[in-house]
Amino acid sequence: MKRLHATLLSASAALLAALAFASPQKPAPKPKLSFTNDVLPVLTKLGCNQGNCHGQQGGKGGFALSLRAWDPAFDFENIVRAASGRRIAASDPTRSLFLLKPLGLVPHAGGKLLTPYSEAHLIIQRWLAEGHPAPDEKTDLSITELTVTPEDALVRKPGDSVAISVRATYSDGTQRDVTRWSRFSSQNDAVASVDDTGKVRVRGPGESAILVAYSGEVKVTRVALPYAPLSLHPEATNPLDLTVLGKLDKLGLTPSPRCTDSEFLRRVSLDLTATLPTPSQTRQFLDSPDPQKRSKLIDKLLETDAYVDLRTLKLCDLLRVNGQFLSDEGADTYYRWIRQQVAQNTPFDKFTFALLTGKGSTFHTGPANYxxxxxxxxxxxxxxxxxxxxxxxxxxxxxxxxxxxxxxxxxxxxxxxxxxxxxxxxxxxxxxxxxxxxxxxxxxxxxxxxxxxxxxxxxxxxxxxxxxxxxxTLATWLTGKDNRQFARVAANRLWSDFFGRGIVEPVDDFRLSNPPSNPKALEYLTDQLLASRFDLKAVTRLILNSETYQRSSQILTPTPLLPGNVRDDRYFARAYPRRLGAETLLDVVGQVTGKRDRFYPYPDGIRATQLRESRNSGYFLEIFGRPKREILCSCERSPQPNLSQSLHLVNSGSINDKLANGTTLKKLLTDFEPWAKPVRDARIVEELYYLTLCRPPSKAESEKLVAHIQKQKERKQGFEDALWALLNAEEFLFQK
Known part of the structure; x- marks a missing residue:
């Protein structure tokens, strides 16, 4: 009996095991959705947390979210608990305003955003049904990397498309394709548009940055259509030129030829010293057969006091040296310290460290004024x-x-x-x-x-x-070798000084949605600044010796053989004409006419570029855009021409006084008095061209001005008219 009972028990156990094995197992319960990793990407995709909706300052309609889901805790608080919790119906999640409004079932200023039973709808509904769990820093996965492919796409004709793929790598090492929940936008819709799925359709030639946003992360990819199918450019060995030519080649832009010696002489003299060479210096440079004469001129100008004055002026603009804030004594101390650092070529990292840590008397310690x-x-x-x-x-x-x-x-x-x-x-x-x-x-x-x-x-x-x-502590980190952003910004500002625009423009607005026009060029300059230990003079020398800087401002129109560069305004295929800065223009007008302005209470002989601050500096500098040094923005100095400037050059009493009473025309008339009249007039006109434009006049230019001079009753008046015409010429007013 005992044996039978044992046998039955054994058989029952076997049967139960067999039945358990044969029965379908219950599926493992799904893990609860994560507010951070599942819900917020949906809100970003729908545009709820963008700057034109609830992500704007103060939110919209009394409901605020962090921009692009950068603050999950803030978002959860405003969705679940704010407004007395009225957005969530805990007893019946399907009746939650947070769900009904985007479904369009109750009035919603943003309109209908969710399609019933769509994936986005079901994610939000399931999260609500699961008790709307809060974000948890301990369990929520964080994104360690967002990968966008392709990183850089090139298409061949309008109408072509590119499909963008987005993958997120999380803190546990897992990866997920998040293209479906990423939000896309194009920086330049005229070049390329992008739809909600990440499909980019190219409309016209150029390059556009495509911004990809997912769960608080933002990446940028680029899509380009060349302006022409090929680009021909000269051989280059300078690594900086190679980075620029690589971008031009990709976009089908042809670089302009090298500028003439006279254009280079005038350009580099104004850029480094805010002065013009004398006629004799110009003739000597133009006549020199030395193949290294350009690099030697750069080295020479970098060692002048005028270079120190101009570089000091730029730093004083940047640091807002203003007696209104500092008092006259403080502004003078600050200015003299900055100028001393420039004259000593103090490395920019050490200069910045001293500024940030300055202490002591503002009347006796320059950097304390920062x-x-x-x-x-x-x-x-x-x-x-x-x-x-x-x-x-x-x-x-x-x-x-x-x-x-x-x-x-x-x-x-x-x-x-x-x-x-x-x-x-x-x-x-x-x-x-x-x-x-x-x-x-x-x-x-x-x-x-x-x-x-x-x-x-x-x-x-x-x-x-x-x-x-x-x-x-801050200054050590800021200027440290591991903080490339500090060197990157300094290099970009330096580039802007010589090209009129930065590789990132504006120069004080680095952000993901404002990418550099040529990242490789910017990173190369950053490397060089770091390698030189922040020697601004060395990097200046590198830039000015490049073919990129020495290109002509000539615009190349498309031909059957060359694609040209007429549409380039950011890739440096040519030199961009720049109106002379206010101080530079006033100084060179005084230099050319032989009558400089007097700035009270400064001693006689001080040039506009040597003024320590902008107060009480005169109407000319004001209308030509000298900054007041009151706000933190590169836009404070205005380089744009306007009607007031034109009227001032035409009608200004100070300009007429310089023409009538300056020493230049008096000396020329005296020096050439013994000469025969036709030759004399032509030679004086030639001198005026060398003085203002650093070149001899063409035959047609000379004949036109000589004919005008000879029609005047007073010879001096005729020469004043000629000089006035040159001072108002675009070639004089603009850096080309």
Whole structure:
């Protein structure tokens, strides 16, 4: 009996095992959806968190989201808990306003965004049904890399298309194709448009950056259609020229030929010294057969006092040397310190380190004035980010940046480096003392939390010494070899000085949605600046010796053999004509006429490029765009011509006074008085051309002016008319 019972038990166990094996197993429960990894990409795709919808400052319709899902915690709070939680119906998730509005079932200013039972609809509905779990930093995966392919696409004809693919790599090593949930936009719709699926359709020649946004990450890819099927360019050995020619070749743009010796002489003299060579210097240069004469001229000009004056002027613009902020004594001290650094060719990283850490009397220590122009930690934050990182972060002072990734917390964490500097009055009237305090913090006004020091763009807070100067910690990171952005911005500003536009333009607006026109050229210049240990003179020499700088401004129209460059305005296929800066133009008008302006209270002989600041500098400099040095923007100096400038050149009493009372015409008339009249007049006209345009006149130009002079009753009046005409010529007013 016992044996039978054991046998039955054994058989029952076997049967149960067999039945269990044969029965279908229940599927493993699906993991709950992640708000960060699943829901936010849907909102980004639908455009809910873009700058023109709920991602804008203050949100829209009382509902705010972080721009492009950069702040999941903020988004969850506003979706689930804000407005007394009315957007979520916990008892019946399908009745949630968060779902009904995009479905168009209740009024929604954004219109109908969701199709019933679409994948996007089901994701949001399932997340609500699962109890709308909150983002969790411990369990949510973070994106370590967003890969966009192709990185750089080239098509052959209008109408061609390119399919963009997007893959996300997460912190656990897994990858996911996220093309479906990525948002695409084209920087230049005239060149290429892009639809919601990432399909780019090319419309016309040129290059457009395609911005790809997914779950708070943004990447850029480029799509280009050459202007012509081929591009012919000269041989080049300079690596800088090769980067530029590579871009031109890709786009089918033909570079203009090398500029003439006279064009180069005038261009480089104005760019480096804001002065024109004398007629004798011009003749000597043009007549020289030396093949190295251009590079030798560059070396010579870089060692002049006039170069120091002009480079100092540019730095004073950048650093806002303004007596209104600093007092006259402070502005003078600041100016003299900056000029001394330029004269010594102090490496730019050391120059910047001294600025950021300056302390002491603003009347006796030049760099201390950096902390007086920008008077609060917030002002210093914005000045430092704009000047040395090319980042306009000012919007994040009051709210998360409406167009870029900067949060308000990023702003104040960066501002924390300036929380412990102080200012107090000095013994002299108007003097201030900049010093380091032993304590002091700055708080984020949104949540009142004490800001933790964190470098801009970095995720890990910085642990500083209790009583150390936090600015030194910041300056060490900012100017360090690992921070390429500092060198990149400096190189781009230098390039802009000689081409009239940066590789990134505007020069203080580096962002993903404003990519460089030639990334390889910018990175090469950055490498050279780092390799030279921030020797601005060395990189200047490199740029000016390049064929890219020495190209003519001649526009090449398309021909059957050459594609030309008539449509180029950013790839440096030719030199772009630039109106002379206000100070340079005033100085060269005074140089050419022989009568310079007098600037009170400066001593006689001071040129406009030597003025320490912009106050009380006269109407001419004002209408020709000299900056007031009051705001943080490269746009403050205006290079654009306008009607007031033209009228001033035509009718100005100061211009007429220079023509009538300057020493130039008097000396020429005296020197050539013994000559026979026809030869004399032609020689004087020739001298005027050498003075103003650094070249001899053509036969037609000479005959036209001589004929006009000989018709005048007074010979001097005729020569004044001739000089006036040259001063108003486009070739004189513009750098070509």
């Amino acid at each position: 902390c007086r122009v920008a008077q609060t930690p917030e002002d210093l934050t914005e000045a430092t980010a704009s000047t040395f990182l090319g980042t306009r972060i000012g919007c994040a002072r009051c709210h998360n940046h409406p167009f870029e990734r900067w949060k308000q917390s990023d702003y104040y964490n960066f501002a924390a480096f300036f929380a412990r500097y102080g200012r107090k009055g000095g013994p002299e009237f108007g003097e201030e003392q900049v010093y380091v305090k032993r304590d002091g913090e700055i708080a984020n006004p949104r949540n009142k939390a004490t800001a933790k020091m964190r470098f801009l763009g970095e995720k890990v807070p910085v642990a500083g010494e209790p009583f150390a100067d936090r600015r030194e």
